[in-house]
Amino acid sequence: xxxxxxxxxxxxxxxxxxxxxxxxxxxxxxxxxxxxxxxxxxxxxxxxxxxxxxxxxxxxxxxxxxxxxxxxxxxxxxxxxxxxxxxxxxxxxxxxxxxxxxxxxxxxxxxxxxxxxxxxxxxxxxxxxxxxxxxxxxxxxxxxxxxxxxxxxxxxxxxxxxxxxxxxxxxxxxxxxxxxxxxxxxxxxxxxxxxxxxxxxxxxxxxxxxxxxxxxxxxxxxxxxxxxxxxxxxxxxxxxx
Numbered sequence: 668x669x670x671x672x673x674x675x676x677x678x679x680x681x682x683x684x685x686x687x688x689x690x691x692x693x694x695x696x697x698x699x700x701x702x703x704x705x706x707x708x709x710x711x712x713x714x715x716x717x718x719x720x721x722x723x724x725x726x727x728x729x730x731x732x733x734x735x736x737x738x739x740x741x742x743x744x745x746x747x748x749x750x751x752x753x754x755x756x757x758x759x760x761x762x763x764x765x766x767x768x769x770x771x772x773x774x775x776x777x778x779x780x781x782x783x784x785x786x787x788x789x790x791x792x793x794x795x796x797x798x799x800x801x802x803x804x805x806x807x808x809x810x811x812x813x814x815x816x817x818x819x820x821x822x823x824x825x826x827x828x829x830x831x832x833x834x835x836x837x838x839x840x841x842x843x844x845x846x847x848x849x850x851x852x853x854x855x856x857x858x859x860x861x862x863x864x865x866x867x868x869x870x871x872x873x874x875x876x877x878x879x880x881x882x883x884x885x886x887x888x889x890x891x892x893x894x895x896x897x898x899x900x901x902x903x904x905x906x907x908x
Contacts, residue, residue, distance in 0.1 A: 668877065668891070670898040672905040676865060679899050680709030683863060687714065688723055690795055696727040700796035700853070703732065703747045706863050707797060708754055715758030725761045729790050733807035735771040737821065737845035745835050746771070769819060769847040780819040780847055793857035800864055803827050804872050804885035808848035811884045817852035821845055851889055859895045867903035874907040
């Protein structure tokens with residue numbers, strides 16, 4: 668485990684963007700696992716900026732997002748399809764057909780989850796998985812529980828997760844109750860994991876994830892078992908380490 672702390676979010680985001688682009692330079696057809704939420708926005712902004720200024724190409728890359736809300740159309744302003752187009756895909760040369768996001772509007776969500784696993788398996792292990800961490804220790808939408816699903820699956824979101832995400836919606840009632848999420852299997856099989864955590868409000872759960880017992884009650888704690896985990900923190904998130 669390599670843990671790095673940064674004095675500013677700009678420095679953190681710049682380091683993460685360079686980390687990802689160094690991989691792409693070394694392997695132009697890299698398979699990347701991508702995340703959503705507030706945490707990676709600065710990283711995506713830096714990636715777009717570097718692409719425009721230096722013409723670093725991502726044309727051969729394949730990108731797999733962690734999750735998508737169930738029931739939101741791809742054009743819904745809070746769908747992760749819209750999020751990714753807004754924050755990253757519209758600013759780089761990644762072909763749309765090489766950017767994969769779980770389908771949240773399929774008639775059979777479990778069948779769509781199996782299709783996503785097939786695409787993941789065909790692409791091979793992720794070369795890098797970008798992650799954030801939820802207030803309850805979730806990674807992707809793998810919520811705490813007695814057991815965790817290894818592969819892509821339909822998950823009922825906890826009320827804690829829905830409450831945390833309600834700031835993006837008009838009200839808590841509008842936050843979907845279900846999502847389709849990549850399981851912990853592809854995350855743990857990724858060749859590298861880049862975990863980014865910002866804010867003092869994540870300090871407690873981060874300490875539990877990195878140095879507490881490995882337990883399904885804190886899904887992020889499984890990352891302690893990953894052979895190549897890099898953790899990037901701001902000073903607030905690092906406060907309890």
